[in-house]
Amino acid sequence: MLALVKPEPTSLEDEAWAAFQARDRRLRDRYLMGVKTTGIYCRPGCPARMPNRGNVKFFASAEEARAEGYRACRRCKPDETGSIYKDAIARVCQAIDAAEESPRLEEMARIAGLSAYHFHRVFKAETGVTPAAYAAAVKDRRAKAALAGGASVTEAVYDAGYGASSRFYAKSRQRFGMAPARWKDRGAGEHIRVAVAPCSLGQVLVATTDRGVCAVELGEDRGRMLDWFRERFSAAEIEVDETGLQGAVAAVVAMIEHPAEAAAADLPLDVRGTAFQQRVWDALRRIPRGEVWTYGQLAEHLGYPRAARAVGAACGQNRVAVIIPCHRVVGSNGSLTGFAYGVERKEALLKREGAR
Numbered sequence: 621m622l623a624l625v626k627p628e629p630t631s632l633e634d635e636a637w638a639a640f641q642a643r644d645r646r647l648r649d650r651y652l653m654g655v656k657t658t659g660i661y662c663r664p665g666c667p668a669r670m671p672n673r674g675n676v677k678f679f680a681s682a683e684e685a686r687a688e689g690y691r692a693c694r695r696c697k698p699d700e701t702g703s704i705y706k707d708a709i710a711r712v713c714q715a716i717d718a719a720e721e722s723p724r725l726e727e728m729a730r731i732a733g734l735s736a737y738h739f740h741r742v743f744k745a746e747t748g749v750t751p752a753a754y755a756a757a758v759k760d761r762r763a764k765a766a767l768a769g770g771a772s773v774t775e776a777v778y779d780a781g782y783g784a785s786s787r788f789y790a791k792s793r794q795r796f797g798m799a800p801a802r803w804k805d806r807g808a809g810e811h812i813r814v815a816v817a818p819c820s821l822g823q824v825l826v827a828t829t830d831r832g833v834c835a836v837e838l839g840e841d842r843g844r845m846l847d848w849f850r851e852r853f854s855a856a857e858i859e860v861d862e863t864g865l866q867g868a869v870a871a872v873v874a875m876i877e878h879p880a881e882a883a884a885a886d887l888p889l890d891v892r893g894t895a896f897q898q899r900v901w902d903a904l905r906r907i908p909r910g911e912v913w914t915y916g917q918l919a920e921h922l923g924y925p926r927a928a929r930a931v932g933a934a935c936g937q938n939r940v941a942v943i944i945p946c947h948r949v950v951g952s953n954g955s956l957t958g959f960a961y962g963v964e965r966k967e968a969l970l971k972r973e974g975a976r
Contacts, residue, residue: 824840
């Protein structure tokens with residue numbers, strides 16, 4: 621069987637698009653992308669939903685984007701300049717990227733010119749993750765690249781800088797979203813059943829694996845929703861199963877239409893993400909029906925009072941709408957921002973739940 625290999629970027633636009641797809645915040649000052657359908661321009665790392673490739677245009681400067689009628693995104697704030705620690709943290713990130721083995725915390729702090737304690741706090745505030753988590757993500761990227769290049773799992777483990785294979789396997793499913801061997805095959809072997817049904821908010825798509833519900837999405841056009849889902853899971857076996865998923869779809873629709881009666885619906889979930897994302901998603905499910913929290917309150921609840929942006933990014937990565945109620949989180953001024961399926965749907969869901 622021939623493996624599909626993603627081509628290397630061949631132009632500046634391809635490089636910019638790759639940076640946005642990876643949500644690489646280290647490149648946030650290098651590229652600007654305008655979204656034709658919304659009239660907004662963003663920078664890499666923006667937690668907003670990724671647009672289709674054909675609906676974007678890249679700009680060399682914010683002035684160029686505004687000259688063509690685009691306005692700055694309120695989530696990634698592309699017009700804001702970095703903090704006083706921006707260059708120092710960038711140097712540390714470059715050192716981590718270049719090192720065969722992750723530098724120790726003391727060495728990272730020395731590169732930044734800060735004490736270890738202060739550096740740890742600054743790094744987390746700037747990037748949204750701890751230095752250890754960032755270094756782990758670098759190892760993961762190396763392992764994924766090695767696997768995609770044809771290396772065996774064992775070769776990828778040691779090439780990425782893991783001292784022992786046990787450390788790699790310990791949380792591989794959580795980080796990769798699937799077993800490493802399946803990542804090597806670009807997700808081949810995953811069987812996902814999907815169904816789309818009408819509801820008062822348009823159409824709702826429900827997808828499940830053999831472990832539980834992996835996606836709940838809202839939209840308008842059934843065909844487009846299925847096409848987009850297939851595109852994102854192109855290496856998996858997708859089965860449209862309206863009959864087999866009737867019970868799961870009915871439960872989700874009930875949560876949309878009558879949340880008070882259906883709030884206790886116990887659907888097994890197959891949600892995959894980083895440890896931080898998992899913590900955020902778990903906290904979202906603990907927000908009582910009828911209440912709304914701000915991103916800052918949610919970050920404080922998790923013990924990261926300065927990580928409101930990172931919390932917002934994790935909410936933006938939630939692929940199981942309604943069941944994991946990211947719609948219960950609002951902006952610091954109470955504005956209904958940050959919902960992938962539109963402010964109107966977010967407002968409708970909150971109103972049905974009795975939120976003020």
